[in-house]
Amino acid sequence: MGMTITEKILAAHSGRDSVVPGEIVNAKLDLIVCHDVTTPPAVAMLKKLGINKVHDPKKILVTPDHFVPNKDIKSAELSKQLREWRIEQGIERYYEIGNHGICHAIAPEQGHVLPGQTIVCGDSHTTTMGALGTFSSGVGSTDLAAALATGELWFKVPESMLFELNGDLPFGVYSKDIILYVISKIGVDGARYRAMEYRGSGLKSLTMEARFTITNMAIEAGGKSGIMPADSIAEDYVKARTSESYTIYNSDEDANYSERFTINLNELEPIVALPDLPSNGRFIGEIKREKMDQVYIGSCTNGRIEDLRIAAQIFKGNKVADGTRAIVVPATTEVWKTAMKEGLLEIFADAGCVVSTATCGACLGGHMGVLGAEEKCLSTTNRNFVGRMGSPKSKVYLASPATAAATAITGTITDPREFLKKTAAAAA
Amino acid sequence: MPELPTNLKGFAHVYDRAHINTDEIIPARYLNVHEEAELAKYAMEDIDVDFVKRVKPGDFVIAGDNFGCGSSREHAIWALRGAGIKVIVAKSYSRIFFRNAINNGFLAIEADFCDNVKNGDEVELDLTAGKFRNLSSGKEASFVPVSDFARELIEDGGLLPHIQKKAAKAA
Numbered sequence: 001m002g003m004t005i006t007e008k009i010l011a012a013h014s015g016r017d018s019v020v021p022g023e024i025v026n027a028k029l030d031l032i033v034c035h036d037v038t039t040p041p042a043v044a045m046l047k048k049l050g051i052n053k054v055h056d057p058k059k060i061l062v063t064p065d066h067f068v069p070n071k072d073i074k075s076a077e078l079s080k081q082l083r084e085w086r087i088e089q090g091i092e093r094y095y096e097i098g099n100h101g102i103c104h105a106i107a108p109e110q111g112h113v114l115p116g117q118t119i120v121c122g123d124s125h126t127t128t129m130g131a132l133g134t135f136s137s138g139v140g141s142t143d144l145a146a147a148l149a150t151g152e153l154w155f156k157v158p159e160s161m162l163f164e165l166n167g168d169l170p171f172g173v174y175s176k177d178i179i180l181y182v183i184s185k186i187g188v189d190g191a192r193y194r195a196m197e198y199r200g201s202g203l204k205s206l207t208m209e210a211r212f213t214i215t216n217m218a219i220e221a222g223g224k225s226g227i228m229p230a231d232s233i234a235e236d237y238v239k240a241r242t243s244e245s246y247t248i249y250n251s252d253e254d255a256n257y258s259e260r261f262t263i264n265l266n267e268l269e270p271i272v273a274l275p276d277l278p279s280n281g282r283f284i285g286e287i288k289r290e291k292m293d294q295v296y297i298g299s300c301t302n303g304r305i306e307d308l309r310i311a312a313q314i315f316k317g318n319k320v321a322d323g324t325r326a327i328v329v330p331a332t333t334e335v336w337k338t339a340m341k342e343g344l345l346e347i348f349a350d351a352g353c354v355v356s357t358a359t360c361g362a363c364l365g366g367h368m369g370v371l372g373a374e375e376k377c378l379s380t381t382n383r384n385f386v387g388r389m390g391s392p393k394s395k396v397y398l399a400s401p402a403t404a405a406a407t408a409i410t411g412t413i414t415d416p417r418e419f420l421k422k423t424a425a426a427a428a
Numbered sequence: 429m430p431e432l433p434t435n436l437k438g439f440a441h442v443y444d445r446a447h448i449n450t451d452e453i454i455p456a457r458y459l460n461v462h463e464e465a466e467l468a469k470y471a472m473e474d475i476d477v478d479f480v481k482r483v484k485p486g487d488f489v490i491a492g493d494n495f496g497c498g499s500s501r502e503h504a505i506w507a508l509r510g511a512g513i514k515v516i517v518a519k520s521y522s523r524i525f526f527r528n529a530i531n532n533g534f535l536a537i538e539a540d541f542c543d544n545v546k547n548g549d550e551v552e553l554d555l556t557a558g559k560f561r562n563l564s565s566g567k568e569a570s571f572v573p574v575s576d577f578a579r580e581l582i583e584d585g586g587l588l589p590h591i592q593k594k595a596a597k598a599a
């Protein structure tokens with residue numbers, strides 16, 4: 001019986017020739033990513049047990065991202081603990097405010113993620129990095145502490161689900177629409193405990209940035225990981241950032257999948273996930289043009305440069321509607337700088353958007369755009385659970401950056417193709 | 429080695445709904461601390477503001493499918509444990525929440541019991557007999573047995589003591 005990419009990576013990292021789903025293995029970790037919310041408790045646990053040295057500082061990457069720049073005194077203490085700890089442990093891969101970014105975006109962007117690796121982070125969206133052909137999964141603080149102390153971690157080998165993407169995305173439809181579609185089909189627990197593997201001709205038409213959006217939201221279907229085979233697009237992305245060597249794993253022809261789905265990209269349209277579940281996705285033509293108090297463009301899902309380019313294309317020459325606020329949050333400092341050089345920040349500012357430094361910010365209801373009771377927000381983030389972005393009485397709608405920008409301009413949920421057609425016509 | 433308790437009794441807090449997520453169990457606005465006693469004050473705030481007033485040490489949370497979905501925050505376990513919850517009985521769990529529970533040596537039992545219990549009922553988890561009972565109504569159900577691996581972690585007091593034990597053995 002052949003193996004999937006996920007099984008091959010886990011076998012190779014636990015000194016085995018083969019593994020099967022359900023087995024528990026102890027896998028060596030190649031990268032451990034740390035941020036300001038879940039790392040300080042892990043460090044405190046280790047100190048309490050008298051474990052004063054991490055296993056290998058070279059395998060650790062640290063960036064404060066959730067409540068930065070510090071939103072209050074308590075979060076300032078968390079960042080401070082993180083900073084002091086990384087100095088004490090001699091961790092060199094550290095991104096201080098000014099060079100920082102949301103962990104799942106900055107780790108691949110800065111060349112720390114390589115195909116074939118095993119990666120954990122104390123954060124559920126660690127699945128993002130699987131787009132480069134890595135096994136990458138989110139864990140809690142105890143797991144993180146164990147990983148930091150020993151350089152390895154126990155995993156139950158997951159079953160894999162296969163999503164075959166065929167065709168090309170139509171005009172005005174993006175990778176966010178693909179993943180919202182997938183989740184609407186299988187539900188928020190449709191991939192529970194399983195690896196979501198993607199392949200197919202449709203994948204070839206997606207850039208790395210677009211692919212990260214898809215693996216990012218594996219957890220919204222309950223997945224343990226999202227993974228894509230590392231092809232030439234992935235290799236080009238990696239080689240532009242690092243000269244380190246890596247191993248590419250591909251699933252065998254006779255690998256076993258617990259379920260298979262085929263998605264024809266040509267049939268997709270812009271999707272909006274209605275409150276309060278990421279699985280409430282509907283084609284935009286089927287829903288009411290609800291009025292939005294706020295539009296939020298950012299996060300580890302959709303805060304990369306391509307996302308901002310698409311949004312800027314729609315914002316250019318337009319204004320944010322009266323009665324609506326628009327907040328743009330680049331995912332990393334590098335994205336912010338590129339957006340500045342390309343003139344995107346100016347387009348956003350002229351349209352009346354607020355542009356923030358990189359942060360998780362209001363994605364998790366932290367700061368920089370928290371919602372009040374009864375407020376509605378259309379957001380490019382990944383979760384619209386009750387209270388996710390603020391008051392438990394607020395409502396969050398999930399969509400692509402294009403849909404978000406179009407919605408900010410009209411103030412009501414709007415099909416981005418209305419605007420994109422105009423820009424295309426003007427350019428012709 | 430501390431054995432798993434064989435028998436636990438407490439009062440039920442029932443949330444008969446699927447997909448209760450970690451934002452409801454402990455909202456992100458309280459994640460700027462990680463002390464259990466502090467987090468406990470806000471446990472379940474966004475789904476049930478009175479939970480912390482009602483909960484007593486040793487109580488049970490009973491819920492539906494996919495309990496604890498969403499973020500990886502272990503703060504969700506700490507908040508519930510800090511508030512006094514001893515056992516969670518849900519139809520199923522999100523992967524990370526379940527893992528966090530085992531790693532903390534915390535009992536997260538898989539059983540479909542919402543229909544057989546109401547708020548305030550006295551319930552009993554009998555690990556030897558593999559039964560979960562509603563003492564107020566007399567109804568009982570079986571649950572998915574705790575796996576050997578999880579049992580080992582729970583008996584060792586969680587993942588970190590377990591690792592230390594293994595390291596000491598190897599030395």
Ligand code: SF4
Pocket residue numbers: 066102103104123125299300301359360363364381382
């Ligand atoms: S941007 Fe949002 S989803 Fe991504 S890591 Fe930050 S809080 Fe989590």
